[in-house]
Amino acid sequence: MAGFSSKIFDLDINNSLNHWDIFCTVVDNYGDIGVTWRLAKQLVTEYAIPINLWVDDLVSFSHILPMLDPDKAQQNINGVNIFQWNNPLDIKFEAGVVVIEAFACELPSQVKLAIEQLHQHPDTCAPTWLNLEYLSAENWVAGCHGLPSSQANGVKKWFYFPGFSAQTGGLICERELFSQRDEWQADHKHKLALFKQLGLQGINAQDTVISVFSYETQALLALCHLWQASPTPIHALIPKGRSLHSLTSLLPCAIEDLMPGQQFVIGSLTLHILPMTDQNDFDRLLWSCDFNIVRGEDSFLRAQWAAKPFIWHIYPQEDDYHLVKLQAFMQLYCDNLAPEITTTWSEVNLAFNRGNTHAVVMHWQQLNSVNLSLMQHAIKWPINALKDADLASRLVQFVKNS
Structure with missing residues (x-):
């Protein structure tokens, strides 16, 4: 697939906080997690971006990822750090450069607080907060893709719409x-x-x-x-x-x-x-x-x-x-x-x-x-x-x- 470049996003891999966090609640067993798992793997494989994937239902996730241990709260598979998402989180959350809530799942309060605190300090690298939406071919998607929404804490959340036109967020497809x-x-x-x-x-x-x-x-x-x-x-x-x-x-x-x-x-x-x-x-x-x-x-x-x-x-x-x-x-x-x-x-x-x-x-x-x-x-x-x-x-x- 010509035209792809893995050098679009330059990262300091040695900086652990240059990771991305993706949060996903498992809906209808496999749909939402299927999309986010493919995206997480591709970002690691093709862009060398460290990914922390937070999932609320590891049992359902393991049906499409048999090597996943549902009883293990933290594990690394295909280069992706997979965490059990309990609410509240079991571990201290340190936001990376991007936080993605997949399909309008509600982020834990401690994650929102961490994002807000980083945005309040201009000398820190505040994360980009994205809502990854569902795929649709409807015409209105192009007009809504990439729009910001100011939250109660003053932080902007960006709406990212996958789609079939050049004005949307595109479609998940691995390079090879x-x-x-x-x-x-x-x-x-x-x-x-x-x-x-x-x-x-x-x-x-x-x-x-x-x-x-x-x-x-x-x-x-x-x-x-x-x-x-x-x-x-x-x-x-x-x-x-x-x-x-x-x-x-x-x-x-x-x-x-x-x-x-x-x-x-x-x-x-x-x-x-x-x-x-x-x-x-x-x-x-x-x-x-x-x-x-x-x-x-x-x-x-x-x-x-x-x-x-x-x-x-x-x-x-x-x-x-x-x-x-x-x-x-x-x-x-x-x-x-x-x-x-x-x-x-x-x-x-x-x-x-x-x-x-x-x-x-x-x-x-x-x-x-x-x-x-x-x-x-x-x-x-x-x-x-x-x-x-x-x-x-x-x-x-x-x-x-x-």
Whole structure:
């Protein structure tokens, strides 16, 4: 990914207070922590910035980071200092040059006090306080990105909005990700080896493989009924969790009794129970499938970087506002697509999110006629979406400028 530079932000690594602090509360198990963990790793790896990552739920965090010890209050993994975030904090807090509250999590009072005290002394290096917001494709994001908000103590907090335009904070993407993906997808042996590693049996290179990481919806059950009548084999890879709650009528036992590696053949459809994976293997899983159904923010973006067609099951909100967010993204994603492709892909996503069983089946069947063009678009999209600068590089430059 050309144009990246690890020299944007010059640091004195020997000064321990040149670290950044990132605070994250774990929401919906993996979404928020998935984003902040990727960002923390990238800042360490590509910019040599010492990162202290404060997390309130290490048990959930360990599901995507198996080497993490949930009982250990402080540990270093991949160069990131990970701390158990108790309120109040168990240790004295010393602010570094940047303090990030991820997704509007409320900072501990002692952290706010430390920031305020440093701002009151002009001879000290006061930290830059950022609120890392959720990713959105809505037009208003560009106008709000980078705006300051004066707090009660007089300290400014800056709002950092990830986004798809050059006027936003960008998208999380590691420097070597696309080249690693291309190398992986160039040879079928990689995906077959991954399936074997995950305990998935009976998948041939030419079979259709679909990963499923959704919320509950009857649309998923309707698709499974359709897939079981397919003229060719279809494999649906589903972890234990919310997706399976929609498929209880297809399962021979209770969800809690399922074991990773189990599979159930229903006509042409084979349901595979996935083990939990770390983020690297999750990326490879998305690279290895023909179609990905994802939810949340982290999985949503990684599905785009996988260069494969996908459905985004967005978290339901009051008054169906989540559909506004979905429509905003679909408008961007389909900007250069032919009308028939735009209509088919958009209607599949809308039907899935609305739980419309009839519509999702009808439009899924129409995907076959546009599949090649949709696949070609999925390959081109990541380069167009990144716009020559990822979130980490824009974030580092933002801090330098502020």
